[in-house]
Amino acid sequence: MTASAARYAIGIDLGTSHSALAWAPLAGDAAHIALLPIPQRASPAEVQADVLLPSARYQAAAGELGDAWRTPWPPLAAQDEAPAVVGRWARALGAATPQRLVASAKSWLSHAGVDRTAPILPWGAGGEVEKISPLQACASYLAHLRAAWDAAHPDAPLSQQTVVLTVPASFDEGARALTLQAAELAGLPPVQLLEEPKAAFLDWLNLQGSALARQLADSRLVLVVDVGGGTTDLTLIRVQPGEDGADLPILTRTAVGEHLMLGGDNMDLALAHRLEPQLAGGEGQRLPPARFAELVQRCRAAKEQLLAGDAPPAMPITLLGAGSRLMAQARTAQLTREQVREWVVEAFLPDAQLHDVPARRQGALRTLSLPYPPDAAISRHLAQFLALHAGGGDALPDTVLLNGGVFHAHALASRLTALLGRWRGAPVRVLHNPHPDWAVARGAAAHALAGHQAKFQSKRPSAGVDQAPTAIKSIVPRIGGGSARSYWLVLPARAGAAPQGLCLLPRGTEEGARVVLAGRRFALTLGQPVRFDLAARSQGQAQAGQLAPLAGEGWTELPPLATVLPAPPGRASARVEVQLQASMSEVGTLEVRCVAQDDSDQSWLLPFAVRGAAHRDVTPENIAAGADNTPTEGQKGLESLDARLPDAIALLERIFGQQAQDVPPREVRQLRQSLQKLLGPREDWPLPLLRALFDALLARARRRRRSPEHERAWLNLAGWCLRPGLGAQLDAWRVAEVWQLYPQGLAHPQEAANWTEWWVFWRRVAAGLDEAQQMQLLEDVAGCMQKAVQRSGSARARWGSYDDMLRLFAAMEAVPWQYRQEMGQWMLARLAKPDEPQQTWWAIGRLAARTALAANAHRVMPPEAAREFLQATLAQDWRRNEHAMFAAVQIARMTGERALDLPQELRAQVLDKLAASGAPERWMGQLREVVELDEQDRQRSLGDSLPPGLVLL
Numbered sequence: 001m002t003a004s005a006a007r008y009a010i011g012i013d014l015g016t017s018h019s020a021l022a023w024a025p026l027a028g029d030a031a032h033i034a035l036l037p038i039p040q041r042a043s044p045a046e047v048q049a050d051v052l053l054p055s056a057r058y059q060a061a062a063g064e065l066g067d068a069w070r071t072p073w074p075p076l077a078a079q080d081e082a083p084a085v086v087g088r089w090a091r092a093l094g095a096a097t098p099q100r101l102v103a104s105a106k107s108w109l110s111h112a113g114v115d116r117t118a119p120i121l122p123w124g125a126g127g128e129v130e131k132i133s134p135l136q137a138c139a140s141y142l143a144h145l146r147a148a149w150d151a152a153h154p155d156a157p158l159s160q161q162t163v164v165l166t167v168p169a170s171f172d173e174g175a176r177a178l179t180l181q182a183a184e185l186a187g188l189p190p191v192q193l194l195e196e197p198k199a200a201f202l203d204w205l206n207l208q209g210s211a212l213a214r215q216l217a218d219s220r221l222v223l224v225v226d227v228g229g230g231t232t233d234l235t236l237i238r239v240q241p242g243e244d245g246a247d248l249p250i251l252t253r254t255a256v257g258e259h260l261m262l263g264g265d266n267m268d269l270a271l272a273h274r275l276e277p278q279l280a281g282g283e284g285q286r287l288p289p290a291r292f293a294e295l296v297q298r299c300r301a302a303k304e305q306l307l308a309g310d311a312p313p314a315m316p317i318t319l320l321g322a323g324s325r326l327m328a329q330a331r332t333a334q335l336t337r338e339q340v341r342e343w344v345v346e347a348f349l350p351d352a353q354l355h356d357v358p359a360r361r362q363g364a365l366r367t368l369s370l371p372y373p374p375d376a377a378i379s380r381h382l383a384q385f386l387a388l389h390a391g392g393g394d395a396l397p398d399t400v401l402l403n404g405g406v407f408h409a410h411a412l413a414s415r416l417t418a419l420l421g422r423w424r425g426a427p428v429r430v431l432h433n434p435h436p437d438w439a440v441a442r443g444a445a446a447h448a449l450a451g452h453q454a455k456f457q458s459k460r461p462s463a464g465v466d467q468a469p470t471a472i473k474s475i476v477p478r479i480g481g482g483s484a485r486s487y488w489l490v491l492p493a494r495a496g497a498a499p500q501g502l503c504l505l506p507r508g509t510e511e512g513a514r515v516v517l518a519g520r521r522f523a524l525t526l527g528q529p530v531r532f533d534l535a536a537r538s539q540g541q542a543q544a545g546q547l548a549p550l551a552g553e554g555w556t557e558l559p560p561l562a563t564v565l566p567a568p569p570g571r572a573s574a575r576v577e578v579q580l581q582a583s584m585s586e587v588g589t590l591e592v593r594c595v596a597q598d599d600s601d602q603s604w605l606l607p608f609a610v611r612g613a614a615h616r617d618v619t620p621e622n623i624a625a626g627a628d629n630t631p632t633e634g635q636k637g638l639e640s641l642d643a644r645l646p647d648a649i650a651l652l653e654r655i656f657g658q659q660a661q662d663v664p665p666r667e668v669r670q671l672r673q674s675l676q677k678l679l680g681p682r683e684d685w686p687l688p689l690l691r692a693l694f695d696a697l698l699a700r701a702r703r704r705r706r707s708p709e710h711e712r713a714w715l716n717l718a719g720w721c722l723r724p725g726l727g728a729q730l731d732a733w734r735v736a737e738v739w740q741l742y743p744q745g746l747a748h749p750q751e752a753a754n755w756t757e758w759w760v761f762w763r764r765v766a767a768g769l770d771e772a773q774q775m776q777l778l779e780d781v782a783g784c785m786q787k788a789v790q791r792s793g794s795a796r797a798r799w800g801s802y803d804d805m806l807r808l809f810a811a812m813e814a815v816p817w818q819y820r821q822e823m824g825q826w827m828l829a830r831l832a833k834p835d836e837p838q839q840t841w842w843a844i845g846r847l848a849a850r851t852a853l854a855a856n857a858h859r860v861m862p863p864e865a866a867r868e869f870l871q872a873t874l875a876q877d878w879r880r881n882e883h884a885m886f887a888a889v890q891i892a893r894m895t896g897e898r899a900l901d902l903p904q905e906l907r908a909q910v911l912d913k914l915a916a917s918g919a920p921e922r923w924m925g926q927l928r929e930v931v932e933l934d935e936q937d938r939q940r941s942l943g944d945s946l947p948p949g950l951v952l953l
Contacts (some may be wrong), residue, residue, distance in 0.1 A: 198447075523576075
């Protein structure tokens with residue numbers, strides 16, 4: 001069966017809390033949209049069918065579930081040694097054993113601060129729990145829906161139907177690309193993406209049938225507020241009458257809100273935080289991560305009942321003990337109806353003015369490493385959205401549609417509509433949504449059906465040819481508006497100015513329309529990595545090719561476009577001039593192509609890099625230089641650099657140039673000082689200058705082998721200019737190039753000083769190395785450290801500075817924490833010997849630190865493993881050993897992440913000793929609350945300063 005022979009229109013709502021599938025025959029009409037009952041395990045002995053599939057997955061221990069997890073069908077990627085279950089039973093199992101529950105996977109899929117393709121969920125779970133990636137988790141829910149459909153329709157598998165999959169309107173291009181990947185992993189056909197608020201509104205439109213025009217006759221601007229489990233989506237839709245009163249209205253989506261990770265999950269967290277002191281034993285006490293997760297589940301169930309119209313006055317929240325002390329350790333707290341109104345309604349929908357803006361201070365609702373907004377007040381976010389996109393007075397929305405599970409609570413719905421009415425000065429009309437839990441899936445099916453029928457009508461055969469049925473009893477109007485955002489190519493920042501953006505695609509560009517930057521040419525190198533940094537904005541109007549500073553509010557950084565464009569056959573690289581072409585695809589994603597200037601039939605699609613984006617540029621550079629500014633060696637397309645750069649490169653050419661010059665060793669040794677005389681102190685060299693110098697050094701890397709002095713000078717300067725191995729455009733390419741030097745090793749290994757510079761170089765760029773590269777480096781440096789400690793005197797220094805080997809090892813943050821734990825234990829054993837340097841304590845502190853300085857948070861050593869190292873520091877005299885004291889601060893500092901923070905009583909013990917030892921106040925502050933490292937401590941932790949303007953998040 002081909003795609004054109006599809007029989008059904010399918011709409012899928014991949015929700016944070018629940019997922020659903022709606023369908024209709026393509027030959028029918030939208031009035032017959034139905035929901036698919038989804039078979040799922042409800043208990044070890046029972047399979048039930050429900051139209052909602054909880055978006056939850058339980059990662060069981062081997063043998064825990066017997067064979068029950070295999071029916072009605074085994075979850076995607078589950079194996080005998082790592083069984084799993086999704087849906088209702090998973091949610092029930094997770095309530096009792098939350099450390100094995102994968103929840104909010106869709107929120108993680110939109111979190112650019114982690115590698116969303118890495119096995120990191122359940123977040124904070126121990127090593128005994130088999131983990132999966134957010135991508136795999138979302139794919140497993142979609143795979144379950146596919147299996148349910150195929151079981152019910154064996155003659156029409158889902159892979160051959162027309163499918164529309166919904167996403168939050170605020171999802172960025174990286175999250176949309178990952179959603180498409182999840183659909184592909186689940187075995188779905190190529191899907192079209194549809195924004196969830198549009199889907200919810202489409203469902204309401206469809207339910208009106210022939211009365212639609214009359215129902216919207218008095219509406220001019222509709223606000224859709226979709227608050228689900230993980231996000232708040234805001235959308236404005238303008239309503240214009242058709243050409244006559246009987247025609248369907250013209251609908252245009254005019255604005256969408258920024259990505260706002262606020263929803264029912266946050267409300268559950270708020271209640272859990274409030275009740276925690278009663279259940280943990282007193283004010284300031286905290287529950288272990290697993291117990292707190294259990295409390296969140298209990299609060300979720302109680303919240304839904306206490307916000308209902310017939311709510312009881314109060315409900316008990318009980319946490320049972322474990323094992324033989326199940327009842328003896330049980331604790332109960334009362335959650336009252338009034339408390340829920342105060343802690344949920346007043347906290348998340350407080351009274352607000354139209355001119356209010358969200359607060360920026362980080363609040364308490366921060367957990368699971370998800371980037372929740374600092375202000376939990378949805379009403380203030382809504383006020384800011386309307387002020388930006390709807391103006392005031394009569395320009396405010398006159399109609400509102402509420403969607404999402406939280407609006408089952410009458411108190412929340414009435415508060416929101418009352419606020420809108422007060423801001424407008426007149427009541428707003430509330431569109432009745434009879435089924436908010438599955439409106440999105442139904443709307444997606446209606447969209448799929450309408451799209452198919454529109455294509456059919458446009459391709460109707462001539463008279464006399466058999467035709468499919470054309471009677472359409474209900475027609476849902478299309479919601480126009482095109483792209484909800486404008487998309488911008490990030491250009492370099494000039495001195496003292498904000499980075500600029502070049503508009504690639506204006507807001508409102510319709511799907512399928514292609515925009516070519518005809519007046520701009522770019523020079524690309526085929527066979528080498530290409531990277532474009534992008535930003536998006538949902539405010540204001542722009543023209544394609546327009547330049548604007550990326551300053552002010554409303555800019556969203558997107559994952560970069562990054563790939564290696566293939567070189568012509570038989571050539572390692574080639575240079576080509578291209579134009580950029582951007583479009584909003586029919587699938588619903590941004591597409592950017594490079595089109596050859598001299599052959600428009602030759603083009604390259606640039607994919608989004610979505611594997612992990614924890615490190616951000618503060619002052620981006622443009623890696624694709626305009627053809628009228630062809631990059632010279634060492635510049636790589638930078639528009640403006642220090643005018644003294646040519647003189648600096650001339651110095652490098654004198655030392656490392658192709659023509660061997662009679663340069664005395666002393667001049668080679670003084671290269672760094674000579675450059676500082678020319679460019680100023682190296683600590684002040686800006687990031688573009690550093691990378692330009694590194695590129696010049698890389699081009700001359702072969703000549704580093706001329707003498708021991710040449711090699712030391714090259715390693716010292718190149719490492720400084722590439723540190724920390726990421727943070728600037730093309731850094732991934734630079735690190736890949738320099739890694740090719742690693743197998744070559746030192747040209748002068750008999751020189752101990754060269755070994756020292758070798759270790760320092762790799763420590764400085766270590767953050768840019770991947771896990772496999774760091775593992776190889778770790779094994780090599782560990783071997784040299786082992787050899788060094790087995791010798792004494794001058795023989796010990798054969799492989800360079802032992803301290804620098806220690807520092808390099810501690811910088812290996814991308815390797816699994818178990819390896820760092822093993823090396824830390826080796827270091828503790830070494831500290832028992834009198835000749836071990838105090839610097840070893842610094843390395844231990846870095847290995848067991850609560851926050852990674854340049855890696856994803858799931859690489860951090862868990863608290864139970866870090867305790868061993870903290871106890872060792874506590875045994876030291878901190879007045880005489882500041883290295884051990886600083887290590888204790890790094891191991892015990894507070895992150896706000898329950899899965900990473902050490903128990904409060906242990907932090908209190910460290911605080912007491914810090915105070916008795918005369919520690920700086922800023923160190924003690926790091927244990928009392930979540931604070932950023934200041935520049936002095938960050939430099940001490942890294943072992944080097946960061947380039948000016950570069951921030952690692």
